Amino acid sequence: MSYTAATVQLLDIEGKLVTSDATAEYLPYIEKLSDDQLREFHRQMVVIRRFDIDAANLQRQGQLAMWIPSLGQEAAQVGSGLAARPQDHIFPSYREHVIARIRGVDPMRIIEMLRGLSHGGWDPKEHNNFHLYTLVLGSQTLHAAGYAMGIQLDGATATGNPETDEAVIVYFGDGSSSQGDVNEALVFAASYQAPLVFFLQNNHWAISVPVTRQSRTPLYLRPGGFGIPGIQIDGNDVLASYAVTTANLDRARSGGGPQFIEALTYRMGAHTTSDDPTKYRDNEELDFWTKADAITRYEKFLRSRGAGDDFFAEIEAEAADLTADIRRRTIALGVPEPSQMFEYVYSEPHALMDAQREWLANYEASFEGGEA
Amino acid sequence: MSVENLSMAKALNQGLRQALLADPKVLLMGEDIGPLGGVFRVTEGLHAEFGDNRVLDTPLAESGIVGTAIGLAMRGYRPVCEIQFDGFIFPAFDQITTQLAKLTSRHHGSLTMPVVIRVPYGGHIGAVEHHQESPEAYFAHTPGLRVVSPSNPHDAYWMIQEAIQSNDPVIFFEPKSRYWPKGDVDTSASGFPLHSTRVVRPGTEVTLVGYGPMVSMLLQAAEIAESEGTSVEVIDLRSISPIDYDPIVASVQKTGRLVVAQEAPGFVSVGSEIAATVTERAFYSLEAPVLRVAGFDTPFPPAKLETAYLPDADRILEAVDRAMAY
Numbered sequence: 270m271s272y273t274a275a276t277v278q279l280l281d282i283e284g285k286l287v288t289s290d291a292t293a294e295y296l297p298y299i300e301k302l303s304d305d306q307l308r309e310f311h312r313q314m315v316v317i318r319r320f321d322i323d324a325a326n327l328q329r330q331g332q333l334a335m336w337i338p339s340l341g342q343e344a345a346q347v348g349s350g351l352a353a354r355p356q357d358h359i360f361p362s363y364r365e366h367v368i369a370r371i372r373g374v375d376p377m378r379i380i381e382m383l384r385g386l387s388h389g390g391w392d393p394k395e396h397n398n399f400h401l402y403t404l405v406l407g408s409q410t411l412h413a414a415g416y417a418m419g420i421q422l423d424g425a426t427a428t429g430n431p432e433t434d435e436a437v438i439v440y441f442g443d444g445s446s447s448q449g450d451v452n453e454a455l456v457f458a459a460s461y462q463a464p465l466v467f468f469l470q471n472n473h474w475a476i477s478v479p480v481t482r483q484s485r486t487p488l489y490l491r492p493g494g495f496g497i498p499g500i501q502i503d504g505n506d507v508l509a510s511y512a513v514t515t516a517n518l519d520r521a522r523s524g525g526g527p528q529f530i531e532a533l534t535y536r537m538g539a540h541t542t543s544d545d546p547t548k549y550r551d552n553e554e555l556d557f558w559t560k561a562d563a564i565t566r567y568e569k570f571l572r573s574r575g576a577g578d579d580f581f582a583e584i585e586a587e588a589a590d591l592t593a594d595i596r597r598r599t600i601a602l603g604v605p606e607p608s609q610m611f612e613y614v615y616s617e618p619h620a621l622m623d624a625q626r627e628w629l630a631n632y633e634a635s636f637e638g639g640e641a
Numbered sequence: 642m643s644v645e646n647l648s649m650a651k652a653l654n655q656g657l658r659q660a661l662l663a664d665p666k667v668l669l670m671g672e673d674i675g676p677l678g679g680v681f682r683v684t685e686g687l688h689a690e691f692g693d694n695r696v697l698d699t700p701l702a703e704s705g706i707v708g709t710a711i712g713l714a715m716r717g718y719r720p721v722c723e724i725q726f727d728g729f730i731f732p733a734f735d736q737i738t739t740q741l742a743k744l745t746s747r748h749h750g751s752l753t754m755p756v757v758i759r760v761p762y763g764g765h766i767g768a769v770e771h772h773q774e775s776p777e778a779y780f781a782h783t784p785g786l787r788v789v790s791p792s793n794p795h796d797a798y799w800m801i802q803e804a805i806q807s808n809d810p811v812i813f814f815e816p817k818s819r820y821w822p823k824g825d826v827d828t829s830a831s832g833f834p835l836h837s838t839r840v841v842r843p844g845t846e847v848t849l850v851g852y853g854p855m856v857s858m859l860l861q862a863a864e865i866a867e868s869e870g871t872s873v874e875v876i877d878l879r880s881i882s883p884i885d886y887d888p889i890v891a892s893v894q895k896t897g898r899l900v901v902a903q904e905a906p907g908f909v910s911v912g913s914e915i916a917a918t919v920t921e922r923a924f925y926s927l928e929a930p931v932l933r934v935a936g937f938d939t940p941f942p943p944a945k946l947e948t949a950y951l952p953d954a955d956r957i958l959e960a961v962d963r964a965m966a967y
Contacts, residue, residue: 401747
């Protein structure tokens with residue numbers, strides 16, 4: 270699959286704005302942006318790509334158990350992530366590193382998960398409503414639907430004030446789209462008309478299985494059967510991702526019910542560092558998506574609007590600084606106390622946890638000063 | 642003291658009503674729980690009293706019910722889900738075990754998951770496949786969940802309210818065969834915490850432990866044993882996870898014999914767990930091995946065979962006799 274006649278693209282692969290009937294609805298969202306805001310898209314994409322590449326290196330160097338690359342999907346994520354308002358809630362899958370960063374999650378929290386130190390650990394309430402990663406595919410779409418139902422029950426949406434009305438955006442992929450939970454989430458969201466935007470990143474591969482095995486119909490058409498409008502965008506076009514997501518979130522927050530965006534993008538690297546994509550996909554496809562790269566075209570766009578070498582050098586320096594800082598902090602990470610295993614299993618006292626915590630402490634103490 | 646004579650179904654209904662009155666964040670959600678009042682009528686009248694925003698008839702999708710309940714709990718609600726029948730909980734098994742049970746831990750304690758899942762369970766109702774099962778062991782085996790089952794209307798009235806007040810997820814198993822017999826409910830005071838076993842009938846020679854639908858069977862067996870000259874103590878577990886062991890161990894230290902009974906298959910079951918732990922904690926008091934009385938390790942059979950499958954007073958007495966013979 271590649272772009273179709275239905276794909277909304279605001280910035281073509283040469284970095285030129287597309288003016289057509291199809292883009293007329295969305296270009297005003299871009300025209301409203303200042304140069305600084307337009308440059309912020311680039312900064313986020315470039316910095317996260319550098320971080321992402323170096324995190325994969327950290328895995329190869331034995332510092333991480335695994336890495337989950339987001340390489341190639343920066344535009345889909347940055348555009349939609351910056352489209353969410355502060356009051357919105359974001360339910361990620363597990364590859365949305367840049368959205369985590371945009372919402373104030375220190376990338377070290379993700380590094381810690383993939384080094385085997387935690388299963389999550391940030392508090393969404395203190396990180397601009399960015400919820401935890403979910404590794405079981407599609408489960409988070411139901412949590413997002415329930416959360417959006419709660420917003421509605423609270424009367425915190427569709428009051429007519431876009432500055433405070435809340436909405437939810439949930440991320441998932443082409444593989445997840447086959448999961449029962451995703452389909453149930455579409456049913457629940459539609460039935461209760463919950464303020465929820467489904468954001469499907471179609472990166473074309475579920476590990477080694479192509480999207481054609483997941484669906485024989487373009488995925489943006491699938492929500493139609495649930496009574497939810499669907500739209501397909503060029504996911505490597507950060508402006509389309511931003512504008513269309515903004516429009517969809519605003520529709521959801523103003524009482525328009527759930528919305529669905531399919532962002533066509535490409536997983537340029539492996540599924541995770543455990544994977545070898547050369548075994549199952551060909552170079553022709555990779556070439557197509559290399560030419561469609563988000564950052565290359567966006568740099569051309571910014572240069573056409575006057576951004577100079579200084580700006581790009583500054584971003585490169587920021588990316589290098591972040592990467593060096595993450596590397597330094599990763600290598601310095603310790604290991605949590607084993608007793609932490611028992612701490613948060615229940616939120617209230619629990620006899621079995623107390624007994625096992627005590628047993629482990631005594632067992633470990635029994636070796637102190639001994640020959641073990 | 643204010644005592645009413647209620648069926649367990651009505652006691653649960655009144656307990657749910659109290660919870661809805663006490664806290665505007667409490668929501669009921671499930672299939673057919675609205676105007677119909679649930680297939681067992683446990684929520685009868687509540688939709689009319691509290692409306693669409695408190696009593697939600699959901700789409701017919703169990704994973705969807707539990708998954709959206711998780712999202713609602715993240716928002717600050719306290720959802721109480723009804724799963725229509727025991728055998729229908731499995732479409733929600735993934736959301737319960739991989740999400741609901743782990744989210745507090747995954748958030749390092751910053752998120753609580755006050756979700757109650759009510760599950761009518763057990764046999765003796767002559768129903769079709771998937772409508773008579775006892776899946777409690779799956780959930781007791783899952784860290785992060787609390788699992789309880791009342792055996793009588795008074796306990797049901799209070800336990801459902803305590804479960805809803807818990808900040809941890811609670812799987813609340815309701816014994817279908819006990820929905821209709823009436824009992825006294827003291828609506829002024831519970832008299833016990835959620836996770837506490839209760840000595841229902843004192844005795845000196847054999848301890849019988851069970852929960853939910855088995856407790857009335859154990860009491861029947863105890864009466865027959867008494868008439869035959871054996872003094873039997875009966876303990877109602879009430880909480881399957883965690884288990885309040887101290888009263889059980891104290892009882893076994895007195896009687897020296899323990900029989901554990903359940904409708905669920907015996908292999909890798911709640912009864913097995915109790916047998917192992919009591920053996921560790923009261924080994925020197927035991928006069929006989931701990932014996933289990935359980936459903937067979939087969940699928941729950943067609944209804945006309947259920948009396949052969951389910952433990953009854955006679956099978957409990959057979960185990961009492963074996964324990965006494967050591």
